[in-house]
Structure formats: structure tokens, C-alpha cells
Amino acid sequence: MTRDAKRLGEFELIAKYFAPLARGERGALGLTDDAALFEPKAGHDLVLTTDAVVAGVHFLENDPPETIAQKALGVNLSDLAAKGARPRVYLLTIALPRAVDEPWIKSFAAGLKRAQARFGIGLVGGDTVATPGPLTISVTAVGEVPRGRMLTRGGAKAGDDIWVTGTIGDAALGLRAAHGENLRLDDKQRAALIARYRIPEPRSGLGPRLLGVAHACLDVSDGLIADLGHMAAASRVGVEIAVADVPLSSPAAAAVEADRAAVSELLTAGDDYELAIAAPPAKRKQMADLAAAAKTKLTRIGRVVRGRGVVARGAGGATLPLSRKGFTHF
Amino acid sequence: MTRDAKRLGEFELIAKYFAPLARGERGALGLTDDAALFEPKAGHDLVLTTDAVVAGVHFLENDPPETIAQKALGVNLSDLAAKGARPRVYLLTIALPRAVDEPWIKSFAAGLKRAQARFGIGLVGGDTVATPGPLTISVTAVGEVPRGRMLTRGGAKAGDDIWVTGTIGDAALGLRAAHGENLRLDDKQRAALIARYRIPEPRSGLGPRLLGVAHACLDVSDGLIADLGHMAAASRVGVEIAVADVPLSSPAAAAVEADRAAVSELLTAGDDYELAIAAPPAKRKQMADLAAAAKTKLTRIGRVVRGRGVVARGAGGATLPLSRKGFTHF
Numbered sequence: 001m002t003r004d005a006k007r008l009g010e011f012e013l014i015a016k017y018f019a020p021l022a023r024g025e026r027g028a029l030g031l032t033d034d035a036a037l038f039e040p041k042a043g044h045d046l047v048l049t050t051d052a053v054v055a056g057v058h059f060l061e062n063d064p065p066e067t068i069a070q071k072a073l074g075v076n077l078s079d080l081a082a083k084g085a086r087p088r089v090y091l092l093t094i095a096l097p098r099a100v101d102e103p104w105i106k107s108f109a110a111g112l113k114r115a116q117a118r119f120g121i122g123l124v125g126g127d128t129v130a131t132p133g134p135l136t137i138s139v140t141a142v143g144e145v146p147r148g149r150m151l152t153r154g155g156a157k158a159g160d161d162i163w164v165t166g167t168i169g170d171a172a173l174g175l176r177a178a179h180g181e182n183l184r185l186d187d188k189q190r191a192a193l194i195a196r197y198r199i200p201e202p203r204s205g206l207g208p209r210l211l212g213v214a215h216a217c218l219d220v221s222d223g224l225i226a227d228l229g230h231m232a233a234a235s236r237v238g239v240e241i242a243v244a245d246v247p248l249s250s251p252a253a254a255a256v257e258a259d260r261a262a263v264s265e266l267l268t269a270g271d272d273y274e275l276a277i278a279a280p281p282a283k284r285k286q287m288a289d290l291a292a293a294a295k296t297k298l299t300r301i302g303r304v305v306r307g308r309g310v311v312a313r314g315a316g317g318a319t320l321p322l323s324r325k326g327f328t329h330f
Numbered sequence: 331m332t333r334d335a336k337r338l339g340e341f342e343l344i345a346k347y348f349a350p351l352a353r354g355e356r357g358a359l360g361l362t363d364d365a366a367l368f369e370p371k372a373g374h375d376l377v378l379t380t381d382a383v384v385a386g387v388h389f390l391e392n393d394p395p396e397t398i399a400q401k402a403l404g405v406n407l408s409d410l411a412a413k414g415a416r417p418r419v420y421l422l423t424i425a426l427p428r429a430v431d432e433p434w435i436k437s438f439a440a441g442l443k444r445a446q447a448r449f450g451i452g453l454v455g456g457d458t459v460a461t462p463g464p465l466t467i468s469v470t471a472v473g474e475v476p477r478g479r480m481l482t483r484g485g486a487k488a489g490d491d492i493w494v495t496g497t498i499g500d501a502a503l504g505l506r507a508a509h510g511e512n513l514r515l516d517d518k519q520r521a522a523l524i525a526r527y528r529i530p531e532p533r534s535g536l537g538p539r540l541l542g543v544a545h546a547c548l549d550v551s552d553g554l555i556a557d558l559g560h561m562a563a564a565s566r567v568g569v570e571i572a573v574a575d576v577p578l579s580s581p582a583a584a585a586v587e588a589d590r591a592a593v594s595e596l597l598t599a600g601d602d603y604e605l606a607i608a609a610p611p612a613k614r615k616q617m618a619d620l621a622a623a624a625k626t627k628l629t630r631i632g633r634v635v636r637g638r639g640v641v642a643r644g645a646g647g648a649t650l651p652l653s654r655k656g657f658t659h660f
Binding site: 029032033035038039040042044045051053054056057058079080082091095133134138140142147153154219221230 | 362375384472482
């Protein structure tokens with residue numbers, strides 16, 4: 001630790017590392033003002049979301065700063081994607097413990113820069129405070145959606161298909177691997193899963209394409225079963241999924257091969273940041289085309305039914321006993 | 331501590347204490363979704379601001395939860411006021427240590443409710459996370475201003491008057507009183523100053539009235555001299571103020587009476603959350619009328635000059651030596 005971030009001072013820190021992240025945003029006023037200006041686009045609504053990540057709770061203290069930055073921004077981008085919103089701007093509040101040094105900040109800012117470029121979002125404001133506690137990063141993201149078109153979790157209808165993007169359960173296995181569990185994985189598999197835990201892959205390419213096609217959407221952050229339960233409750237319907245159809249990565253499939261009970265963990269663990277979507281069967285071809293256009297893996301895993309709650313069916317249609325309904329950091 | 335907030339669970343906590351705060355806001359979706367919908371008003375820009383407060387840094391751990399809530403929201407409302415923006419909605423992220431119990435949350439929510447009603451702002455979203463560290467509250471506030479009219483700190487012109495709302499230095503004295511310093515005050519004076527430290531008084535009534543009248547505005551949060559310095563730098567001008575004209579409350583005036591050096595502390599301490607305004611002399615009558623309409627004390631304390639930096643003149647025009655240029659929590 002050569003130079004202490006605190007010794008650098010808040011204004012210098014902002015000028016040196018954060019102001020460059022705001023360069024493309026006129027409304028950011030160079031991060032020299034107390035507030036940002038945002039000019040809404042005519043005919044559009046805004047989607048506002050905020051999520052915080054805390055060291056030791058949502059990420060590991062020794063995770064690389066670049067990945068922590070991508071996670072802090074990514075979990076918010078995932079919420080925007082689930083609403084069908086295009087990312088526009090974000091505000092960043094960072095509570096820094098004394099031990100955070102300048103190289104850490106530099107690497108953190110590099111992670112933000114990478115995520116910004118990839119997802120087309122700009123920094124327009126924030127706050128930097130000192131804390132005697134753990135590193136805490138709170139992001140508020142603003143997205144844009146054509147007026148009256150925002151997707152919610154509340155529109156699923158009996159008869160709809162249930163789809164899910166990407167693969168499920170990798171982040172949970174990645175966290176176990178990061179904690180040193182062997183999981184009978186080779187080094188490459190282990191690294192892939194840890195990366196999935198550290199860096200969410202917000203489905204920003206697919207989300208806005210779902211407008212007018214999907215009936216309901218949300219992102220899987222509390223665990224697939226719990227989040228499908230949120231969709232079912234908000235839509236006043238039931239959801240049935242076929243466990244065999246839930247897409248698993250090859251390391252996750254290997255874990256299930258080794259331990260059949262592991263599947264229940266993968267379905268109920270958090271941090272997937274995939275989208276779960278309800279859409280009418282008449283749109284199957286269109287859903288597949290949209291996923292291809294967004295270069296996003298999309299898998300049909302079940303359907304919406306009359307009733308309430310979520311049922312996961314295993315081989316032969318038996319209901320899978322689920323030990324817990326989802327994971328909460330709280 | 332009867333029931334632990336953690337045992338109550340995040341969803342219950344939101345449903346019981348925070349969802350009622352979102353009742354008037356359709357876009358909040360009852361706080362049951364991951365994001366909020368915001369419909370911008372035609373012909374308006376948005377002003378976005380975020381500020382966090384940390385226990386032991388920005389407020390005292392044993393401050394009443396009601397006042398902590400009002401401070402967390404108030405420091406953000408103050409930023410909106412300085413931009414001439416009307417408050418619209420806010421998002422709240424709260425990182426709760428284990429020791430926070432349900433009565434604390436209840437009282438905190440009551441403080442938010444009071445501030446919301448008073449300033450016309452509604453809760454639309456947020457995040458509740460657990461932390462092993464101190465209580466940390468991050469608010470992002472959204473305000474509205476007629477298109478292209480937002481005030482900044484950057485428009486002051488040589489010849490302008492410098493005005494300030496309310497009284498300066500009370501919060502600094504209040505913090506000292508809260509720490510048990512005697513300050514030769516009676517109980518009523520002490521209570522008044524502590525209240526000024528705990529609960530900022532955002533000038534939301536005056537701010538929007540300044541549009542088209544003031545050239546520049548900012549809120550005094552780092553200390554009057556430091557913040558006038560920010561205005562001077564952003565506007566590429568200098569500022570001169572007459573120390574004798576800076577409005578002091580009667581307890582603050584008594585403190586200066588007892589110790590002449592105290593004046594320098596009051597001018598450089600933070601947490602005033604008053605507005606400092608630059609406006610042309612031709613608008614003096616109008617400024618006084620606007621202040622009267624907003625029921626806000628407004629005092630002319632100096633002027634904008636060619637040059638750079640801030641000069642504070644004492645009796646006979648001598649420059650006051652200022653030991654520090656402002657206070658930073660960082």
C-alpha cells in the first residue's frame with residue numbers, strides 16, 4: 001500500500017479516477033457539481049433501480065477490484081434488462097474503508113470503464129465517503145423504455161411458456177469454489193465458475209427486445225425457484241418447471257452428476273442474474289429469433305398454470321423437494 | 331431489543347415499514363419489483379443526486395432514528411434545492427448492522443414519512459442489505475426543473491451579489507454540543523443547535539423560485555468559505571464577503587462574542603445545508619420578495635469580483651485569516 005486513498009483526498013480521487021468515467025456525459029458536469037442533469041427522451045419512461053453490494057456479503061474482500069466494479073454495476077444492469085430498459089446513466093456511492101489504496105481504486109475504475117463501454121451506460125454522479133466498516137458500493141441506474149411498455153414480473157398468464165437465459169447455478173458453485181471447495185472440477189472449470197460468481201452477465205441485449213413479446217420478466221437474483229415464485233405471486237398464477245430442462249453449464253452438470261441432491265441447491269441459489277421470462281407459446285419462434293439476435297442462450301423450462309406457487313418436476317413428473325425457496329443476503 | 335430486524339426478514343421489513351412510504355407513487359409498484367417506473371413530465375429536465383450518510387461519520391450512532399432519516403433525505407433535498415429543482419421521487423439503500431432492531435426501523439420510517447410529506451417527495455425503490463459495519467444510508471433523489479433552466483455553481487458574474495439563506499455555523503456548534511461541550515449555552519440554545527446538526531433544513535421552497543433570477547447557486551455542505559470557493563472556481567470569478575454580514579443565530583452569535591476566533595470555525599465548518607446564491611444587484615428587490623414568499627431568511631453577505639478565490643473581510647476591511655478552507659467528512 002503505497003499511497004492511501006484517504007491521503008489522496010476525495011476531490012483528487014474523483015478528478016483522477018471517476019471524472020474520466022463521466023467524460024461522455026454532458027449532464028455529469030464533470031462530476032464537479034452536487035447533482036447531474038438528465039434530459040429524458042420524448043416518448044419514453046425511465047426505469048430507476050438501486051442495488052448495493054457489501055464486502056464479505058455480496059462479494060469477497062479479496063476479489064479483484066475490476067470484478068467488484070463489474071458486479072456492482074452488473075446487478076443493476078440486470079434489473080434494467082428485466083424491465084426491457086436500455087441503460088442510460090448511473091450514480092455511484094462508494095463507502096471506502098481506510099485500507100483501500102490508490103491501486104485498488106485505479107483497478108476498480110478500470111472495471112467500471114469496461115462495463116460502461118460494454119453496456120452503453122455513463123457515470124453522471126455519486127458520493128465518496130469514508131467508513132470504518134466494510135467496502136460498500138451502492139449504484140443507482142437509470143434506464144429508458146418506450147412510454148407505457150416497461151416489463152414487470154406481474155403479467156404472466158396461464159398457458160405462457162417459461163424461459164430462462166444462460167445457465168443456472170454457476171454463481172453458487174463459483175462461490176463454493178472461491179471458498180476453496182474442490183467440487184471435483186479441473187482448473188479451467190473452477191476458474192469459469194468463479195468468474196460467473198464474480199461478474200454477472202446482465203442480459204441487456206435481450207431485455208429491450210422482449211418488449212411487446214414477453215408477458216412478464218424478472219432477473220434471477222434470489223434463486224430460480226424463489227424468483228419464479230415472485231413472478232407467480234405478482235401475476236397471480238402458478239409456475240411449473242421441468243428440472244431436466246433447466247440449462248446447466250458443463251461444470252454444473254458434472255456437479256449434479258456427482259451428487260444428485262446438488263440440483264436443488266443450483267435451483268435455489270442466488271446470484272445467477274439471468275432473466276426468467278413468461279411469453280405466449282405463439283411467440284416461440286420469435287423468442288428464439290430474438291435470443292439469436294441478442295447472442296443469448298435461451299431455454300424453455302416450463303409453463304405458467306392456473307393456481308399459485310412454483311412446482312419443479314423431476315424425472316417421471318415427480319415433484320422435487322426443495323430444501324429452501326431461495327437465497328437472501330439479508 | 332425485542333425483535334431483531336434481521337429476524338423480521340428483508341421482505342417483511344419492506345412490506346411493513348417501507349411499502350407504506352411508497353403508497354402515493356404508482357411507479358413504485360408497491361416496492362415489490364426490482365425497479366421503479368418514472369414518467370418524466372414533458373418540457374422538463376431531471377436532476378439526479380446521491381448522498382450517503384454513515385453512522386459515526388455524518389451522524390452520531392445514538393441520534394434519534396427519526397432525525398437520521400430526515401438527515402439522509404435532507405442532504406439530498408438540499409442538493410435539489412440548489413439546482414432549482416422540485417423534489418419528485420427518491421430511492422433508499424440502507425445497510426443495516428445486526429444491532430438495529432425493529433423499533434429503530436419503525437422510528438426511522440416515521441422520520442422519512444415526515445420529510446416526504448413536508449417536501450413533497452415519494453419513495454419509489456431501494457435496497458436493504460446486511461452489513462457487519464456501521465449503519466449506512468444512501469439516498470438517490472430525483473428532481474424536476476423546466477428544460478434547460480437548471481441552476482449550477484458555474485454562472486456567477488463579477489458584480490453579482492452573494493446571498494445566503496438561514497444562518498451559518500449552527501450545525502458545527504450543534505455537533506460540539508452533542509459531544510458534550512458546554513459552549514456557555516443554556517439548555518434551549520443547546521437543544522436548538524443540536525437539532526440544526528441533526529436535521530438539515532433544505533431550502534426547497536426557495537430553490538425553484540430562483541430560476542431565471544439567480545446566476546449561480548449551491549448548497550453549503552463543506553463550509554461557507556469552501557463552497558463559495560467552489561462557486562468561484564466553477565464561475566471563474568472571485569468572491570468577497572463581509573464577515574460581519576454573515577447571518578448567525580443567537581447562540582452562534584453568543585459563541586463568537588465569547589471567543590472572536592470562533593467565527594473562523596463557523597465560516598469553515600460543514601453541514602449548514604443553506605443555499606449560497608449569486609444574483610445581479612438589479613434583482614435585489616425580487617430576491618427579497620422570493621425569500622419572503624418562501625418564508626426563508628435571506629441575507630446579502632458579499633459580492634462577486636474579477637479574479638479568483640474567496641476573501642472574507644473583517645472589521646475595517648482586513649482579510650480574515652482562515653485556518654482551513656472547509657470541512658470534509660472524507
